Amino acid sequence: MRSEEAGEDKDYVQSLVRGLEVIRTFSQYKPRMTLSEVAQHAGLTRAAARRFLLTLVREGYAETDGKYFSLRPKVLDLGFSYLSSLPMWEVAQPIMRDVVNALHESCSLSVLDGQDIVYVARVPTERVMTIGLSIGSRLPAFCSSMGRVLLAGLPPTELAVFFDRVKLERRTERTVATMVALKDAIDTTRRQGWALVDQELEMGLRSIAVPVRNRRSEVLAALNVSTHEGRSSLEVMKTRFLPELLDAAQRISASLPQ
Amino acid sequence: MRSEEAGEDKDYVQSLVRGLEVIRTFSQYKPRMTLSEVAQHAGLTRAAARRFLLTLVREGYAETDGKYFSLRPKVLDLGFSYLSSLPMWEVAQPIMRDVVNALHESCSLSVLDGQDIVYVARVPTERVMTIGLSIGSRLPAFCSSMGRVLLAGLPPTELAVFFDRVKLERRTERTVATMVALKDAIDTTRRQGWALVDQELEMGLRSIAVPVRNRRSEVLAALNVSTHEGRSSLEVMKTRFLPELLDAAQRISASLPQ
DNA sequence: CGAAAATGTTCGTTATACGCACAAATCTGG
DNA sequence: CCAGATTTGTGCGTATAACGAACATTTTCG
Known part of the structure; x- marks a missing residue:
């Protein structure tokens, strides 16, 4: 039929x-x-x-x-076929662990899939979100730090497709709610090379993300650290978290197979 | 055809x-x-x-x-269907993180699938194995602490099937190499309620595991902490790691939905 | 205990999926 | 740069894989 x-x-x-x-x-x-x-x-x-x-x-x-x-x-084998075919497979997790040791916050790696980010590696510390996160978990790209970074790394035509289809459904009162504001946030992310999202995905949740690039400077994945508003100020995120993340992303990039 | x-x-x-x-x-x-x-x-x-x-x-x-x-x-969605259907989904990871915070060693959760254990949750610290481990990774059950625990929890007929098919392929010189020794190790595990494996899977690698049970006392999964021989003595594993693991497993069991 | 619901099974049917063969495109070595 | 080798795309005739309806059987529930 x-x-x-x-x-x-x-x-x-x-x-x-x-x-x-x-x-x-x-x-x-x-x-x-x-x-x-x-x-x-x-x-x-x-x-x-x-x-x-x-x-x-x-x-x-x-x-x-x-x-x-x-x-x-055995169903996990199917997902594992994908995970193990990722170029940063094998090298990312030890580097992410270093980030966690330095900052004592959860560190995650994700890729873009349609309107979502999908977690592909994670070193959790304190639980920062109400829902449990694991490899395979999905979150909306438009209002997450890793999503902003991945979107900023898209070629213009693919980004246009994303904008055509995105639904700006607020998760908190702070969630970006207009296309103008979203585009501006992505432009800012592209310009400064990182994204910081403060309580747009869930109240209390803050995260900062940077891109992981391949040797052709294409954005392969996003790396983030997430924390709770009560534990880390925005200033600390920019002055302490960001340098560690940039360094970690660079190390992951440098370790990729040719 | x-x-x-x-x-x-x-x-x-x-x-x-x-x-x-x-x-x-x-x-x-x-x-x-x-x-x-x-x-x-x-x-x-x-x-x-x-x-x-x-x-x-x-x-x-x-x-x-x-x-x-x-x-x-999107292939990860398939594996995620399985992960999210696990009864300890949502509750295990925060408890595992507490274990990692207390002991500063990697903590993992796995289930049995044929001759292998399959990782379903992991809070990594120091890299303890040469190969990277992730959700979906498989290791032989017969020579891993979680495998011993899961095998000890099998009904006799299923354990007999396992013995019929197992191939005792040494990974190190210390790997258990005879059926008599394997059965004795599993009997010991069943009797004492935990398993400690010392450099059978890989030189330098030590791990200790306990069962996670449901309310009918069936073994659902195994929880372990793994370390390197240079960092933790066997004595420390028994006196410090084991109580934390038993407590964590009990907390996971207590948090399972009815 | 009987009715309702769910599952197991058969079987005729069809259209899903097959694979061969040829066309077209790409690659490579000289 | 070109010819031959290799790989991929595609059409199409065909077989059978998969379909679903209908009935049988089992299980569940009031």
């Missing part, structure tokens, strides 16, 4: 997409589901959902107790 | 399995590949590999520059 959404039908493997959708339906709120629940949430017929689930079980990606299905750690 | 390996052919979705295999072929050593390379490494015809790659690109899991294909961060 071809759908128009596929566009070029002849090179589209619908069964793969459906199977991936089955994996994606599992979540913190749906850690395990019956066959009918999976079918409903993944938008499949019960028979199709059953075939996908049984296939995932056979291949070790999922398991069942006879009634409920849940994912197995 | 049905293959005998599928067994129950009628409930097996071969296209899903092939597509997942395409994702899995990317790695640190093959961060990007041409179409023909993917076909070769994934064991597919060039036409099939092409359809899968184009489908992954369409859905945002991969990208291409017109010649080379590479994975995109």
Whole structure:
């Protein structure tokens, strides 16, 4: 049953997409589901959902107790294929640990994916956000320091696409709320080479980020330190955090394979 | 073209399995590949590999520059479905950070998958292993402290399956090398409720682990602290690290949803 | 305990996915 | 710079993988 959404039908493997959708339906709120629940949430017929689930079980990606299905750690291999293919894989984490040792704040690395930043490495200290953050976590790019840095590093045409699609949904009263203000913030980030976001993502949360570049000066990822307003002033972030971050980013860049 | 390996052919979705295999072929050593390379490494015809790659690109899991294909961060969503469905998701990391603050050593959480442990959370400090470790990384269960703990918590029939398949491949001269010695180590672990592994996985590396249980006392995961032989004696690991770990594991267990 | 709901299974059908073969584009060595 | 080698793009006939409806069976629940 071809759908128009596929566009070029002849090179589209619908069964793969459906199977991936089955994996994606599992979540913190749906850690395990019956066959009918999976079918409903993944938008499949019960028979199709059953075939996908049984296939995932056979291949070790999922398991069942006879009634409920849940994912197995083998699914992490898929994400690990991506993580281990990152050029800064292997070198970033020790350098990030040095940052944490120096500043006693959480340090993270992320990349841009559509409207979001996605965490690819993290050395946590004090919990700084209400929600737990982990490799694979996503946050909106427009109101995060790493997002501002990644957006500032986009070629103009890609940035234009981002602006076309972004929805400026406030997370706090301080969240940037107009396109003019967002563009100005990104311009400022591009000019000064770093971004500082103060309580736009969550009240109390402050973070400062810098770009990690490859040898062609393209922005590959963003590196940040995040803290709580009660622990670090904006001044301390600029005078102590920023130099450490710039140094760490430079060290990561210098360690990249050619 | 049905293959005998599928067994129950009628409930097996071969296209899903092939597509997942395409994702899995990317790695640190093959961060990007041409179409023909993917076909070769994934064991597919060039036409099939092409359809899968184009489908992954369409859905945002991969990208291409017109010649080379590479994975995109959206693949991390798949692993994140699994991570976020873990019962200790959200509560483990802050507690692990407390452990790191108290002991100044790396703390990790892992689950068992076949012959391996798979890292599901990590608060790193000093780099303790030669290879970088991250969420999704795998290590052999038989010669790691977390592996010993997870194996000790297996029901007898599952442990028997593990013994049937395990290959005791030495990683150092100290690696346990006989089934008798391995079984004794696991029995000891079960009896004392923790495992200490000293330079079996890698020279210089020491780690101590305890089980994280649910309310029915089933072992869900293992929690460890790892250090270097030069930094911590075996005595310090037992007298300082172990109490902190037991306390942390208990706090994680107490925080699990019902 | 019976009705409702969920799951298992069969099977006819179709369209999904296949792979071969040829065209086109790219690369490389002389 | 060009010809041959290699790789990729694509069409298309075909096979069968995957589909889903319908019915059987099992499980759940009031």
